[in-house]
Structures are given as C-alpha cells and as structure tokens.
Amino acid sequence: xxxxxxxxxxxxxxxxxxxxxxxxxxxxxxxxxxxxxxxxxxxxxxxxxxxxxxxxxxxxxxxxxxxxxxxxxxxxxxxxxxxxxxxxxxxxxxxxxxxxxxxxxxxxxxxxxxxxxxxxxxxxxxxxxxxxxxxxxxxxxxxxxxxxxxxxxxxxxxxxxxxxxxxxxxxxx
Numbered sequence: 001x002x003x004x005x006x007x008x009x010x011x012x013x014x015x016x017x018x019x020x021x022x023x024x025x026x027x028x029x030x031x032x033x034x035x036x037x038x039x040x041x042x043x044x045x046x047x048x049x050x051x052x053x054x055x056x057x058x059x060x061x062x063x064x065x066x067x068x069x070x071x072x073x074x075x076x077x078x079x080x081x082x083x084x085x086x087x088x089x090x091x092x093x094x095x096x097x098x099x100x101x102x103x104x105x106x107x108x109x110x111x112x113x114x115x116x117x118x119x120x121x122x123x124x125x126x127x128x129x130x131x132x133x134x135x136x137x138x139x140x141x142x143x144x145x146x147x148x149x150x151x152x153x154x155x156x157x158x159x160x161x162x163x164x165x166x167x168x169x170x171x172x173x
Contacts, residue, residue, distance in 0.1 A: 010076050013063060017055040018083025024051055025088045025152075029095075036107045049159055052080060053166045060167055073167035074160055081156025089149030096141030108136060 024044060032041030056076055060068040068076075096104065112133050116126045139147070 006072070007075075009063060010059075010072060011079055013059045014076050014079030015083050017052070017059070018080045019087060020055065021048065021051060021080060021084035022087035022091065024048065025084060026091050029088075029092065033103055033107060036110065048156075049163055052077060052159075052163050055080070056163065056167055068167045070164055070167065073164035077160035077163050078157055081153060081160060085149045085152040085156065088152060089145050092148060093141055093145035096144055100141075105137060109133065 024047070028041045028044035030041070031038065031044060035041070056068075056073055059076060060066060060073070064072075112129055116129050119126050119129065136144070
C-alpha cells in the first residue's frame with residue numbers, strides 16, 4: 001500500500017539534502033574553475049557518496065527513529081540526486097551564461113591537451129579528443145549545463161543503488 005505521508009516526508013528531506021549536495025557540487029565546481037591545479041575540487045566531488053550516506057543516515061535516525069527500508073532509502077537517494085542536479089544545473093547555466101568568459105573552456109582545453117600528450121606517447125590516435133573539443137566548444141550555455149545535469153542524474157541514480165544499502169548499517173552503542 002502506498003503511504004503518501006511517507007513519500008512526502010522522504011521528498012521533503014531529499015529536497016533539503018539535495019540543496020546541500022548542490023552546494024557541495026557548486027563549491028567543487030568553483031574550486032575546479034578557480035584553482036585548476038589544486039585537487040580540492042575533485043576531492044569535494046568525490047566526497048558526494050559519503051555526503052549522501054551521511055545525510056541518509058541522519059534522515060533515518062532523525063525522522064524514522066533508526067529504521068528505513070532499502071526501497072525508501074533508494075527513493076530518498078534518487079530524489080536527493082534529482083533535486084541537487086536541478087539546482088546545480090541552474091547554477092551552472094547562470095555561471096556559463098553570465099560569468100564564465102571562457103574560463104571553463106580554457107580549463108577543459110588544458111585538460112584535453114594533457115590527455116592528448118598522454119595519448120600520443122602511447123601511440124593512440126587523438127582524433128576523438130579533437131572531435132570532442134570541437135563539440136564542446138560549439139555548445140551553448142544551456143546545452144552544456146543540461147548535458148552536465150543529465151550526467152549527474154545518471155551517475156547519481158546508479159550510485160543510489162549502492163548508497164541505499166548503507167541505510168541498514170548500524171553502529172552498536
């Protein structure tokens with residue numbers, strides 16, 4: 001039987017935690033753009049699953065009195081990634097549209113050139129990298145932010161399958 005109250009409660013917590021996750025992603029993106037030589041942005045992005053596990057366990061302990069089903073944890077995680085992807089997509093669109101001035105493309109070009117060098121050293125053709133750069137450079141801010149949003153959704157939903165399993169782990173007191 002469908003419990004509308006439980007769904008609404010799960011969605012409400014997922015919205016709040018999705019906004020927090022979007023802030024984590026925005027800060028990771030900002031660190032990546034502002035200091036591309038630093039690994040802080042990458043570390044913040046890689047902390048995403050740990051952050052979602054922490055927030056899901058907080059939801060379980062605070063709102064559900066320490067008990068959550070796998071299905072509800074999966075729905076919570078999927079909604080969290082959905083809301084954070086939407087917020088992050090809007091933030092990226094605003095950044096690309098009004099603030100970027102080519103900084104993002106410069107960072108991507110630098111990374112692609114480094115990849116090209118590694119490909120050439122290993123005897124691999126770099127035509128695919130050149131084609132990818134051409135495609136990325138022709139994208140509008142809306143297309144670019146939408147593409148990143150869809151990637152975040154897909155990766156987040158795949159990670160949700162594994163993250164939801166952590167809802168069952170309990171620390172014995």
